[in-house]
Amino acid sequence: MKNLKINNRFTNELPADTNETNEVRQVSNAVFSFVNPTTPSSPKLIHASEEVAKLVGITEDEIHSESFLNVFSGKEVLPHTRPYAICYAGHQFGNWAGQLGDGRAINLTEVEHDDAFFTLQLKGAGKTPYSRTADGLAVLRSSVREYLCAEAMHYLGVPTTRSLSLMLSGDQVLRDILYNGNPAYEKGAIVCRVAPSFIRFGSFEMLTARNELKNLKQFVEYNIKYYFPEIKGEPKEQYLQFFQKVVDTTREMIVHWQRVGFVHGVMNTDNMSIHGITIDYGPYGWLENYDPNWTPNTTDSQNRRYRFGNQPQIAQWNLYQLANAIYPLINEAEPLEKILASFITDYDSDYKTMFLNKLGLFTSTESDSKLIADLEATLQLSETDMTLFFRNLSKVKKEDSANKALEIIQDAFYLPEEITGEILDFWTKWFTIYIERLNAENLSDESRSQKMNLVNPKYVLRNYMSQLAIDTADQGDYSLINELYLLLQKPYDEQPEFEKWFAKRPDWARSKVGCSMLSCSS
Incomplete structure (x- = not known):
């Protein structure tokens, strides 16, 4: 991959964990930890996006090279790079969870191409210091869902991470899919995800919670410098502008979720991007029947905190936590509160316009x-x-x-x-x-x-469609993954050759595992 232009801004400019052993631990005074992926035993490429490859500077021929297979399965490390996992905290289901971090994600590097910067990240590539009691791996089931969904969302016009590649690791991974005491071995898999960065609200929360205010200031200013270069002015004004930008892009993202009927399923603060893009496709789903109270997440089945109709309110709640995290740099509550208050007012206006457009x-x-x-x-x-x-x-x-x-x-x-x-x-x-x-x-x-027809898609990635692709892929047949990938690239077009997918959820999928409710197990 000779055209990859490596740029290690994140690891060169931000404080690193001085402990470089890959042991689960509390990490302080650092934004990230260096860690190499776990070597897969026998990686195999299932699918790759030529469009995303081109976006980051990889040619079509290189996709089918041994180098591509080895790098994006975690078998080899790109020259002049040092993979890393990011330290962050978060509120999970409304409760403070303390340190979380990239437990099954490893950032390979940043690349620059056509005046844009991208972070390449492997999900399911092994243990990191933030894996807690887990193994840092992922299974084919969840990896197919993530790979397809990120691309589906992009073509729907929803801000999102992108998917570069989907690979088998060649290893078996033990998972309890419904958390009911019945674990089973599944095929291991790795997805390469692409985004401007994978920085979350939780990184700011972690630094503030530990009173690492010098690092917090440096981290906020790093984000402004590279991701919001249009922000100018005195430091305090810059911090407020930064918060306003995150509020605005988050609101825009949520409006798009509601437009297409997407339910994220696990809107914890550690799953919220500063770029206003959808990240971490776990127990997500699209509305089948229109039900504002529906959530696809089994963990959330009782309280339904992350139900479809509550996503705007949760987004505001999460932004409130981000405001608390950067407050020590501003020391004034009123301007932050004013921005937060405008979120729902602006959202309601945007939602009405969006809904009217859906109605023509x-x-x-x-x-x-x-x-x-x-x-x-x-x-x-x-x-x-x-x-x-x-x-x-x-x-x-x-x-x-x-x-x-x-x-x-x-x-x-x-x-x-x-x-x-x-x-x-x-x-x-x-x-x-x-x-x-x-x-x-x-x-x-x-x-x-x-x-x-430009705002109301004909085709969305219904859970039963993903499950059919997973079932066939588990048997070594990846044709349905490719069919859905092609279908979802043109979700607003008629595509008569794919008319069978313009249909209600079949009765057999109403209560089938993977089609109605899902867990975070991956």
């Missing part, structure tokens, strides 16, 4: 908030597939009756026999008002439909 309404009226609220309520009266509903909604025409509109979207109902009586009345009333509203728009049906 590109001007705003006083009655629109009620139109949106009434639809959200009506969608929950009987199980209604979110993706199918909004995609088919674009086919409704201005001259259609409410009954005709219902016919157009009826494939979205999981139990169509329930659409009678009071439920039918609610739908009829809503569509009557909606069609009146369409007629007030100065757009042709064709133009409106085209615009709606």
